[in-house]
Amino acid sequence: xxxxxxxRTIVKxxxxxVLIFLTGCIASSSSTLPKSTSISEGYPVLTPTNGxxxxxxxxxxxxxxxxxxxxxxxxxxxxxxxxxxxxTFNGSRQVSDHSKPATDSYNIAQVYKISVEKYxxxxxxxxxxxxxxxxxxINANPSPAEIEQGRSKNTVYGIKVNTRYVMFFGSCCNLSGxxxxxxxxxxxxxxxxxxxxxxEDECVVRSPWEFATTYFPRLKLEELIKRVENPDDYTxxxxxxxxxxxxxxxxxxxxxxxxxP
Numbered sequence: 001x002x003x004x005x006x007x008r009t010i011v012k013x014x015x016x017x018v019l020i021f022l023t024g025c026i027a028s029s030s031s032t033l034p035k036s037t038s039i040s041e042g043y044p045v046l047t048p049t050n051g052x053x054x055x056x057x058x059x060x061x062x063x064x065x066x067x068x069x070x071x072x073x074x075x076x077x078x079x080x081x082x083x084x085x086x087x088t089f090n091g092s093r094q095v096s097d098h099s100k101p102a103t104d105s106y107n108i109a110q111v112y113k114i115s116v117e118k119y120x121x122x123x124x125x126x127x128x129x130x131x132x133x134x135x136x137x138i139n140a141n142p143s144p145a146e147i148e149q150g151r152s153k154n155t156v157y158g159i160k161v162n163t164r165y166v167m168f169f170g171s172c173c174n175l176s177g178x179x180x181x182x183x184x185x186x187x188x189x190x191x192x193x194x195x196x197x198x199x200e201d202e203c204v205v206r207s208p209w210e211f212a213t214t215y216f217p218r219l220k221l222e223e224l225i226k227r228v229e230n231p232d233d234y235t236x237x238x239x240x241x242x243x244x245x246x247x248x249x250x251x252x253x254x255x256x257x258x259x260x261p
Contacts, residue, residue, distance in 0.1 A: 061209045063191040067216075067227035067234040073190045074168040076122035077228055078114070079197075079221075081164045083127075086111035088147060089179045090140070091133055099177035106142050108135040108151055111185070112159060114167075120228045122169075130167070131175075131185045132157055156208040157194060164197040166224060192216055195224065 064070050071077065091109030092102035109131045116126050134157070135150035142150070159165075170189035176182035188194060192207035195216075203224045205216045227234045 061191045061207075062189065063209050063212075065215045066236060067224075068231040070168055070190065070192070070216075071121065071228055071231040074121060074170055074193075076124060076167075076169040076172070076186065077120040078116055078122075078124075078128070078167045078169065078186075079118045079120065079164065080114040080116040080128075080167065082112050082159060082161050083115045084113040085161055086113055086129070087181060089131075089177075091131065092140075093177075098175075099180075101140070101177070101179055103140050104138075106137040106140050106147075106150075107133050108137070108147055108154075110134045110151075110159075111181075112161075114186075117164070120166075120225065129183055129185050130169070130187060132159060157206050159194075159206075160196075166195040166197065166203055166221070168193040197221055 064073060088111070089109050090101035091107030092105045094100045094102055110133075111129055111131050114128050114130060116124070116128060133154075135147075135154040137146060137150045139146060167186070168188055168190065169186040170193070171187045172184050173187065174182070174184050191209040192205045192212040194206045195203040196206055197203055201221045202218050203221055204218050205212045
């Protein structure tokens, strides 16, 4: 092989490596561009943007550990009853235009109508609405059957009509769009935000955060109201004291009982 041919071969190889490198960069960059965003409460749907140091993201959820922190993050705390299940819409929205549903995914946003019994914090109408994410589908145009199938796999909240709840709402958005009735939608952006009130007047936390029941155990409604009205008296975890960590425990443990927060 002559020197000139060898030189041309080397140049071709270098150009090939450069092209492969640039192609990889473009593919990597384009894959990070968001095609859609989510604008209603969910699993989680509302993206937490508070930034408060007390809000600790756990397993993709912005979570708090005490009633003091939970109360401070909520703008409205409501005792109310779900009186009607309303529309279902795509909680994933186009980034450039939130009035339009996303074209690459479908978050099952179920609208519920709430009859407010009492505002423990904040004020508002006697009847309000919330949109709760009850599942996620890759298909952006699912059939009603596919929506129900996706909903059946989500047992996190299990919201029931004619059931009372205590709700810690952190946002209220006036939404409208081609598929969304124009109205104010309240949403919980911090976990846990939803407590079901049983027939025995006990409050049971409903949350996708796996440790919610650890830090917010079942208690009587009157006791929860005390914690809302006097949050400074409830600044510590309502769990047994931590044992001294052993060789299998540490700050990286996923179990809050086995690691100091």
